[in-house]
Amino acid sequence: MAKDVRLYLDEVLRLNGARTMGAVPGSVWDAFGEAEPGADFTRIYPFVAGD
Known part of the structure; x- marks a missing residue:
C-alpha cells in the first residue's frame, strides 16, 4: 500500500496537482513500514489505533 500511495503522490507532483x-496517508504508510517492516497491510489498523 505504501508503494501505491507513493506512486499516486509522485504522479500528482508530476502533474503539479494538489498533494x-x-x-497524510502517505506519511502514515511510511511510518507503518518503518515500524513494522514486512508486516501485512491489514496490520495498519492496530498500528493507527495504537494497539
Whole structure:
C-alpha cells in the first residue's frame, strides 16, 4: 500500500496537482513500514489505533 500511495503522490507532483489529500496517508504508510517492516497491510489498523 505504501508503494501505491507513493506512486499516486509522485504522479500528482508530476502533474503539479494538489498533494493535500495524499500527504497524510502517505506519511502514515511510511511510518507503518518503518515500524513494522514486512508486516501485512491489514496490520495498519492496530498500528493507527495504537494497539
